[in-house]
Amino acid sequence: MADPVVLALGGSLLRPEESKRHAWLSALANLISQCENPVGIVVGGGAPAREAIELAKPVVDDIASLDEIGIAATRLNAAIVAQVLQGAGVDVCVGIPSDVSSAARGLQNHQVVVMGGTRPGHTTDNVAIRLAIECGAAQCLIATNVSHVYTSDPRSDPSAQSIEKMTLSELQQIVGPPIHGQAGGSGVIDPIGVQAAIDHHLPLAVLDGRDIERIANALAGNSFIGTHVEVD
Ligand code: UTP
DSSP states (O other), X not given: OOOOEEXXXXXXXXXXXXXXXXXXXXXXXXXXXXXXXXXXXEEOOHHHHHHHHHHHTTTOOOXXXXXXXXXXXXXXXXHHHHHHHHHTTOOBOSSOOSSHHHHHHHHHHOSEEEEOOOSSSSOHHHHHHHHHHHXXXXXXXXXXXXXXXXXXXXXXXXXXXXXXXXXXXXXXXXXXXXXXXXXXXXXXXXXXXXXXXXXXXXXXXXXXXXXXXXXXXXXXXXXXXXXEEEOO
16 A cells, blocks of 8 residues: 555634635545545644633633643544545544554555544644654645745734745744643644654645645645755
């Protein structure tokens, strides 16, 4: 069987404006159904995670408990993606694995495994990177709602520049040390995942997942619009 590929889908991708969300899910299902490699998909929490964490925060004061709420939202989103793919006739592993070892085992027998978060203390970026390491993927694709990694946050810094090619340690300079700061807090990529990629020499591809063609190109190993993060 061909080598597995691993794709992290930021939760925001599941909630674009209403007119586009079903078209995006259908296009994703179409793409995955045509993929020749086994595909591990790790889905983020997006708006449901943020809403649920904000609801609980005033009365739940430890990060790990808030993380558990975030994990539940990622698994809800993973269930949506899994059902959409199954409905499109894709061979998806039944159930949402709760750890990367089970997910990697699932990829030995199924075309696709879809999962969300695993345990408190990181985000689904780190889960995807760990799954890529565990199943021997050549790289981990991180599909988010920005086109590239930027030199700084483009939402607050108009002089931020997009980066097409960088090393893992350059990325680490941007995302900071491998610390889980807060439940639901979101930088471009989880610094804990970046550290794992450095430790295991795993290249990353960061791209705008709203454009399915970019995901398709990266999955096929072709050139894609986004940031290529290479091993140092
Ligand atoms: P996400 O993976 O969606 O992280 O998990 P994020 O960075 O906050 O959101 P995006 O990527 O910008 O959409 C949502 C939250 O769930 C908890 C964390 O609190 C995370 O912020 N979580 C998730 C965990 O604690 N462990 C996991 O394995 C996954």
